[in-house]
Amino acid sequence: MVVTNDHELPTYEELTVEEVPISSPGLRAAAHHIGKYCLDVNDEFMMCKQETKDPRKCLNEGKAVTSCALEFFRKLKGNCFDEFQIYSNCIDKSSSRMDFEPCRKTQAVYDKCVFEKMGIERPEHGFFCKARVYTGNRPKPPVKEPQVFGDLPVGLKDFKEEERPPAKYGQRNWFIK
Amino acid sequence: MATAERVKQDMPPKGGYRKINFARVFPKPFASSRAMVGTYLVCTGVGWYLYLLNDRLVDRYQVESRSSLIAITPLLDAEADREYLKQLRKNRETEEKLMKNVKGWKTGTLYGEPVYKTVDKKELIEPGLNEYYVHAPDKVLYDRVYWHKYL
Numbered sequence: 001m002v003v004t005n006d007h008e009l010p011t012y013e014e015l016t017v018e019e020v021p022i023s024s025p026g027l028r029a030a031a032h033h034i035g036k037y038c039l040d041v042n043d044e045f046m047m048c049k050q051e052t053k054d055p056r057k058c059l060n061e062g063k064a065v066t067s068c069a070l071e072f073f074r075k076l077k078g079n080c081f082d083e084f085q086i087y088s089n090c091i092d093k094s095s096s097r098m099d100f101e102p103c104r105k106t107q108a109v110y111d112k113c114v115f116e117k118m119g120i121e122r123p124e125h126g127f128f129c130k131a132r133v134y135t136g137n138r139p140k141p142p143v144k145e146p147q148v149f150g151d152l153p154v155g156l157k158d159f160k161e162e163e164r165p166p167a168k169y170g171q172r173n174w175f176i177k
Numbered sequence: 178m179a180t181a182e183r184v185k186q187d188m189p190p191k192g193g194y195r196k197i198n199f200a201r202v203f204p205k206p207f208a209s210s211r212a213m214v215g216t217y218l219v220c221t222g223v224g225w226y227l228y229l230l231n232d233r234l235v236d237r238y239q240v241e242s243r244s245s246l247i248a249i250t251p252l253l254d255a256e257a258d259r260e261y262l263k264q265l266r267k268n269r270e271t272e273e274k275l276m277k278n279v280k281g282w283k284t285g286t287l288y289g290e291p292v293y294k295t296v297d298k299k300e301l302i303e304p305g306l307n308e309y310y311v312h313a314p315d316k317v318l319y320d321r322v323y324w325h326k327y328l
Contacts (some may be wrong), residue, residue: 004285006298009266013272035248042251055258062255126240129249
């Protein structure tokens with residue numbers, strides 16, 4: 001494999017945290033509220049992933065995401081266990097693709113419970129599909145410098161764009177100008 | 178010629194034969210062509226409109242579905258990343274254990290010759306699937322590659 005001993009990989013202890021033991025219908029049922037509840041933490045993690053493109057550097061952000069989701073589910077279990085159970089069961093069994101559409105009635109009950117007891121409102125339709133402005137204080141990653149080669153061939157001048165002389169015979173595609 | 182007088186000549190009926198009908202017979206039209214074309218246009222237009230309404234509805238469902246997926250992507254990614262790094266470490270340890278008796282073998286290289294020569298030594302380049310599943314049974318790799326079999 002390409003991973004050598006020079007690579008710093010986190011140990012098993014660092015990588016082992018309590019995971020969220022919820023199956024797909026449950027995650028799907030709670031998805032909108034989780035997204036709203038953990039918005040900042042999730043944004044931080046996704047930003048880190050996108051900027052570093054390295055799973056090793058976003059471990060702490062990832063752990064924060066998981067613990068936030070766990071916290072949400074614990075609260076949910078304490079407050080709206082039955083409503084959530086019925087709703088996720090409906091999503092699981094009403095269609096082959098876990099559509100939300102056949103479960104509006106149970107969803108309304110679930111939404112009401114979550115709003116009243118936990119104070120989380122269901123985000124508007126398509127909220128997570130819209131672009132959002134990142135408001136965290138993560139420093140911008142350094143821009144990679146372009147490569148500079150010292151061994152330019154003899155007699156070849158490294159022109160800059162503005163000091164390049166005009167072409168001797170003009171341009172074939174005269175209309176581009 | 179006596180016999181010839183008794184023969185009865187077959188003649189046309191009085192008033193002649195009836196006329197042979199050779200003219201083309203058109204079927205009775207169901208409706209006038211204008212009415213037919215008009216009906217077609219109206220039906221198509223209404224059909225298009227209903228299609229548009231349904232299309233918008235389907236789009237709405239899809240946006241909601243995608244929205245839920247986007248909302249839990251960080252959670253799934255965080256877990257998957259941790260699992261991935263664990264597996265990388267496991268692979269490296271397995272390779273070290275397997276090749277410890279081979280002289281001159283360095284883990285992650287071919288007898289000390291690195292796979293990527295121009296990149297930084299500490300930069301992690303993700304291994305391909307075949308490398309990632311090297312120490313696993315074949316079935317694990319095939320299940321991952323042909324996951325759609327189980328749909």
